Amino acid sequence: MSTRAAAPAGNRAGAIDGFRGLAALSTVAFHVWQQYFRYDAGGSHPPVDNPLVGAALSLEVIDLFFVLSAYLLTLSYARAAIDGRPLRPARLFLFRRAIRILPLYVLAVLVVWAGRNPSLPGNWRDLVEHLTFTHVFDQQRIFYTLGPTWSLSLEVLFYAVLVALGPLAVRACRPLRRRGSRVAVCAVGCAVLYAAPLAWIAVAHYGFGVPHTDWVVYFGPQARFGGFAAGMGLAVVTAALGDRGRLGPRAALLPAGLALAGLFALSLDSGPENFTFTFYHPIASVLWVVLIFCTLHVRQPPPWHRLLTxxxxxxxxxxxxxxxxxxxxxxxxxxxxxxxxxxxxxxxxxxxxxxxxxxxxxxxxxxxxxxxxxxxxxxxxxxxxxxxxxxxxxxxx
Structure with missing residues (x-):
């Protein structure tokens, strides 16, 4: 029994590391792609002529990071709310998140900022905003120093939201006798958190005509929290199902294939005036949830598990x-x-x-x-x- 219990946990950890590896490699490819993308009076000129290859290289995977992070960090709260499992203190959660994120981040910010600001005071506001994770709210400096780390600002904000809402969800579920009611409370909460960014994006784009280059509007937590909410929903589904409803390899293949096809189609159809472009990230988050669920909640490893591990x-x-x-x-x-x-x-x-x-x-x-x-x-x-x-x-x- 211990061998059978350990195997799924090992497979799960290996697959998650594989997802992280693919996302990191894809992020590198995406930023090199951006470096070689040229715009002029004749239009845009991507560095790869084949649109199918270009769609694979320019696929944005930041939502995969958000979904994975929210799923892994919310799982203990979901199990505590639904099944009454013990919950670790918030101070321990924040302490471990801090030692995971801060040492490398602070070192990198100081090294890169010092290299680009050889004389003091330099762009001191940029340094302060990056060290306080507030550069995501600055239209001018959001991509300064370490461009991709605007997403870490959202990650840190998510930690604060999770330690605030997680215990509240646990307290709200404790008086409920029926397990289904506890699951419903958690699921509705995740749905509300996912719907709020959808409403924000719709009002900003269709109601006020805010251009997509307004980074604070479309890159801030009010627009991008849907990825975290989708990951939280995945954690609730996983906790609610437990060992029940695990998919077989064939049953997992179809939805996983459709999710991959959907992600590829989103990247291929990237016109800035398209509906799919406007709502790219909320849609992509759901597709990543489907793919992760079909990879982890299975009776046997699916065919693509060998690649991930x-x-x-x-x-x-x-x-x-x-x-x-x-x-x-x-x-x-x-x-x-x-x-x-x-x-x-x-x-x-x-x-x-x-x-x-x-x-x-x-x-x-x-x-x-x-x-x-x-x-x-x-x-x-x-x-x-x-x-x-x-x-x-x-x-x-």
Whole structure:
């Protein structure tokens, strides 16, 4: 029984690392794609002529990060609300999130900002906003210093929302005797959190005609929280089902295939005036939920599980946070040093060069910064209290 119980957990962890690895590699490809995308009076000129290949390379996967993060972090709250399982203190949750996010992030911000501001005071407002995760609310500086980290601002805000709403959901569900009622309360809450950004986007775009380049309107939490809400909904569904309703490989294949096709179609049909472009991220979040559910909630590993658990991909998943943090500075340094080929024809060699340079940097960052910082998590026990360490017993000779 212990062997059968351990196998699904190992498969689940490996698949999640695989998803992280694919998302990190796709993020690198997307930003190299942006670097080589050219606009002029004649229109837009993507670096790849084949629209199908271009759709795969330009697929935005930030919603996958949001869904995965919300799913993993909400699962304990969902199980506590639905089945009365014990809940870890909020201070422990925030402590572990802090040591997971902050050491590498603060180091990277200081290093990159100092390199771009050699004389003080420099762009001090940009530094303050990045260190306080408020740059997502600044139209001008949202993509300064570390461009992709606007999403970390949303991640940190999500932590605050989760530690506020999670315990409230648990308290609201405790008086309910029927399990179905507790599931309904959690599901409705997630649905409301998902619908609110939809309404915001619809009113901003169709009601007030706000252009898509208004980053604060469309990149802020009021517009992008749908990805986290979708991941929270996945956690509620997983907790409600438990071991029931697990899909067979064939039953999982069709919805997973449709989800992948839908994600590809969203990337292919990327005209800025399209309905699918306006609501790209809420739709993509639901499709990622379907794909993750069909990968994890199964009786046997699906056919694509072997790819997700491949050693090279799970290794990338292990260092995915470092790769996410460092790939843009590495790419820009290579560009400024003249090491990336010019013109649209240089896209493919540039993509390979950036991969070969960014991956070793990410691996070094993980082992030198991320992993040592993660050891700080041992300073607190499961109740969030300082752990007491005692010296071992003396050995007589």
């Amino acid at each position: 491949a050693r090279w991909l799970t290794a990338v998943g292990l260092v995915s946070y470092s790769l996410f943090i460092w790939h843009e500075p590495v790419m820009l340094q290579l560009h400024h040093a003249g090491l990336l080929p010019g013109g649209q024809a240089g896209f493919w060699p540039a993509l390979l060069i950036v991969f070969l340079a960014a991956l070793p940097v990410a691996a070094a960052s993980y082992w030198l910064v991320e992993y040592p910082a993660s050891l700080l998590g041992r300073l607190k026990d499961s109740r969030g209290r300082p752990r007491e360490f005692y010296p071992g017993p003396a050995v007589s000779r």
